[in-house]
Amino acid sequence: MRIAIMQPYFLPYLGYFQLMNLVDVFVIYDEIQYTKKGWINRNRILVNNDAQTITLPLKKDSDYLNIKDRILADHWPKERKKLLAKIYNCYKKAPEFDKTYDLLESIFEYDEQNLFKFIQFSLKQLMSHFNITTSLVVSSDISFDNKLKSSDKVLAICRASEATHYINPIGGLELYDKKQFEAQDVKLNFLRSNLSIYPQFENEFVPGLSVVDAMMFNSPQELSNLIQNDFELV
Known part of the structure; x- marks a missing residue:
């Protein structure tokens, strides 16, 4: 059985879904500390041919809380309207705007203040949209020693x-040793996303954006091809 383990990310880049589609079980951490500099509650979209960060606002709280204990800010209902309006204005002329925007509306209007539950819902909605049937599992539902590093x-x-094959994004290449995994009868591979260039209006391609951007400019068939084929395992 193939497994991947990731933090929950807000509207993550396409490679996240490549990894998700490649495994049988995709575990998302809920009992790890929230980090401001990561991609848990923020991402980037195309604004006037440039990458601009969008953020889920959070209530002020201890920096030591786990992801599952962080709460969206009280002004999130107003903020989501602004955020949807920004996405509308930036992408309204994109070829796949209508179906993508409808999906985003259903995600943003989900009535949930808990950060982890909100992101979990959004990932499930996107999985369904991409026809990804991988089992999505929350780490706290698995019995293991969470103090391990x-x-x-x-x-x-x-x-x-009972996984026999662990797949990690290419960023973990220097973190994990294949021999250590082999000693535990677990095969280890790394996914390198190619992230092919696609047309973004008539401008120079801006890489590293949220999956929202890929959805706006690629047909369902093109997206399926990018998710299923636009990577390599090392």
Whole structure:
């Protein structure tokens, strides 16, 4: 059984869904500390041919809280209208705007203040849209020692899930040792997303954006091809 383990990200880039589609079980951490500099509650979209950050606003709270304990700000209902309006204005002339915007509206209008539950819902909606049938599992529903770190934690989750093959994004190439995993009878591979260039209006391509951008400019068939084929395993 193939497994991947990731933090929950807000409207993540296309490579996130490539990884998700490639495994049988996709685990999302809920009992890890929230980090401001990551992509948990922010991402980037195309604004006037430039990358601009969009953010889920959070209530002020301790920096030591886990993701599952963070709450969206009280002004989120007003903020989401502004955010949807920004996406509308930036992408209204994109070829796949209508169906993409309808999906985003259904995600943004989900009545949930808990950050983790909100992102979990959005990931499930996007999985359904992309016809990804992978099992989405929350880490706290798995019995393992959460105090473990790095590869020891990953291997503990693999054992608890009876996984035989762990796949990680290419960024973990220097973090994890294939021999350590092999010693635990777990095959280790890394996914390198090619993230092919696609037309963004008539401007020079801006890479590294949210999946929202890819959805706005690619047909369902083109998206399916990017998710299923536009990567390599190392």
